[in-house]
Amino acid sequence: MTRYVALSRGINVGRHRRVPMPTLREWLADLGCAEVRAYPRSGNAVFVPPSGGTGPDAWGEALERAIAERLSPDVRVLVLEGDELCRVAARIPFSSRDIDSAQLLVTFLSGPVDRARLADLDPAAYAPDQLHVGEREVYVHCPDGVRRSRLTQALWERRLGLFGTARDGNTVRALAAMVTSDEPR
CATH class of the missing domain: 3.30.70 (Alpha-Beta Plaits)
Structure with missing residues (x-):
């Protein structure tokens, strides 16, 4: 089982674009991810993607789209394999x-x-x-x-x-x- 780490840039910085970590976990779960854990007040999360072979870059783009639909189009997300982090x-x-x-x-x-x-x-x-x-x-x-x-x-x-x-x-x-x-x- 491969774990990924999502590093969001542009949320929970200052007073703008606040995203509670339960909400971030929910967004990842909505994308089919399992074992979603978020680092407190950071926009960072660890998760297991569903099987299917898409890599970290695709997951970064998927999470960026999910955030853009709900919050802001200018939030960037970098996803790494957990082993790389x-x-x-x-x-x-x-x-x-x-x-x-x-x-x-x-x-x-x-x-x-x-x-x-x-x-x-x-x-x-x-x-x-x-x-x-x-x-x-x-x-x-x-x-x-x-x-x-x-x-x-x-x-x-x-x-x-x-x-x-x-x-x-x-x-x-x-x-x-x-x-x-x-x-x-």
Whole structure:
């Protein structure tokens, strides 16, 4: 049984486009998904898709359509296989002993990173922030806080031409735990 993780960008941010997590679970259940669990107040969910062979991209599009019909057409959703999210969490390049997880930002991208498009990026220009580029994700340690960082998903989207959505280290680790747990949430 393959679990997927839906990362919604544009809901439950600020006061606009609020979606209670029971509602998000209901929308996924309406699409035929099972074992739907949502991370509190986040727009993130773990679910088992119905059998039928559609992949994560198709599920992201389906959830975007469901949200557009009920809420707003400009909400984007990135869906990953649960194993991929767990690999991203396991590869966090900064030691948890050295940093606060709330100061870690992981931007998940809709496709692989083309490193040539980042060749002229000077990490020293963004100090004290530190970055590490993964396969389909970018890890940023923001010692002055994620809100002050200039290494944002918008930067990665412009440079790489990909859709991205960012989560802090606490959320990434919690979602990985949800993927591997059989306990309902």
